[in-house]
Amino acid sequence: MPETVTPEAVETTVRDALVQFGPEADDIKLESTFEELDVDSLDLAELSQIIEDEYGVKLKGEDVGKIKTVGDAVDLVVQRAG
Amino acid sequence: MSQKPRPDNATALVTGASKGIGAAVAIALAADGWNVGVNYRSDKEGAEKTVKAIEEAGGKAVAIEGDVSDANGVANDLFTKLEAELGPVLALVNNAGITADGLAIQLEDEQWDKVIDTNLTAAFRMTRRAMRPMIKARFGRVINIASVVGPRANAGQANYAAAKAGLIGMTKTVATEVAKRGVTVNAVAPGFIATAMTEDIPDAVMEAVPAKRPGTPEEVAAAVRFLASDDAGYVTGSTLFVDGGMSA
Numbered sequence: 422m423p424e425t426v427t428p429e430a431v432e433t434t435v436r437d438a439l440v441q442f443g444p445e446a447d448d449i450k451l452e453s454t455f456e457e458l459d460v461d462s463l464d465l466a467e468l469s470q471i472i473e474d475e476y477g478v479k480l481k482g483e484d485v486g487k488i489k490t491v492g493d494a495v496d497l498v499v500q501r502a503g
Numbered sequence: 504m505s506q507k508p509r510p511d512n513a514t515a516l517v518t519g520a521s522k523g524i525g526a527a528v529a530i531a532l533a534a535d536g537w538n539v540g541v542n543y544r545s546d547k548e549g550a551e552k553t554v555k556a557i558e559e560a561g562g563k564a565v566a567i568e569g570d571v572s573d574a575n576g577v578a579n580d581l582f583t584k585l586e587a588e589l590g591p592v593l594a595l596v597n598n599a600g601i602t603a604d605g606l607a608i609q610l611e612d613e614q615w616d617k618v619i620d621t622n623l624t625a626a627f628r629m630t631r632r633a634m635r636p637m638i639k640a641r642f643g644r645v646i647n648i649a650s651v652v653g654p655r656a657n658a659g660q661a662n663y664a665a666a667k668a669g670l671i672g673m674t675k676t677v678a679t680e681v682a683k684r685g686v687t688v689n690a691v692a693p694g695f696i697a698t699a700m701t702e703d704i705p706d707a708v709m710e711a712v713p714a715k716r717p718g719t720p721e722e723v724a725a726a727v728r729f730l731a732s733d734d735a736g737y738v739t740g741s742t743l744f745v746d747g748g749m750s751a
Contacts, residue, residue: 463638463680463681463683463684466638467638467639467684470635470638470639
């Protein structure tokens with residue numbers, strides 16, 4: 422059963438996932454770019470899997486290619502879960 | 504920093520494991536402590552025989568039906584079912600393969616397509632699905648059963664050669680994509696191995712094999728067993744030829 426999709430919940434999910442991939446929690450802001458955080462395409466692919474498992478929202482490769490910041494990712498998930 | 508060891512309850516899925524190399528691989532992995540999903544397309548009896556051999560030796564296995572060349576969600580079904588029955592699938596051996604021989608000038612589209620679908624495209628779909636549990640677990644082993652045919656020519660097998668060469672190319676690229684997650688992707692390239700698939704090959708072919716004998720399925724399985732083991736954590740993107748020196 423997917424978790425409730427609020428921006429706050431999604432942001433927490435995204436932050437927790439990113440910390441696993443390497444960035445320090447304090448460095449992760451909504452305006453941070455994935456490039457700044459040294460988050461690569463495999464990390465984003467894994468983030469997509471985590472999002473899908475948690476919220477039932479499927480992010481395709483082309484979606485992931487368009488998101489540049491943490492905020493972009495949160496917004497996209499909330500929009501898709503709409 | 505070294506590769507983490509294989510997690511408890513790890514399961515290996517071997518496609519086309521009702522006979523030949525696949526069956527030998529399933530048995531060898533089970534002997535090494537893997538739970539094993541013995542996949543078959545239609546030879547249920549053969550798959551159950553493999554399961555029985557594993558269980559009699561003290562291992563754990565289930566026979567699991569599915570035609571990997573079927574694009575309609577078979578990969579997902581196999582993994583989901585096996586994960587529920589035995590545990591997370593952290594090794595995948597893409598062994599299922601067919602031949603449909605003919606000189607290129609006479610090969611029909613259907614012969615080309617079915618060999619590519621079963622031997623290459625299916626392996627891609629299964630590997631794609633395998634990445635989910637493996638990346639999550641930070642541990643995985645994908646072993647693609649390729650062939651000396653592909654890297655070497657074999658007249659009458661343009662489709663098979665293309666599929667097997669493609670499998671080696673795919674192995675290298677996927678290996679580099681997932682290496683940092685502790686997932687290795689390798690190929691084993693058997694030469695002439697004494698199985699049903701090679702029954703009709705003339706003896707004269709052995710002249711091209713320095714060892715002057717066909718290999719056994721168990722010799723191929725030993726290579727797979729190594730690549731699936733904790734010892735092979737730093738081996739990835741490689742192709743291990745088990746061919747009696749044929750490609751040397």
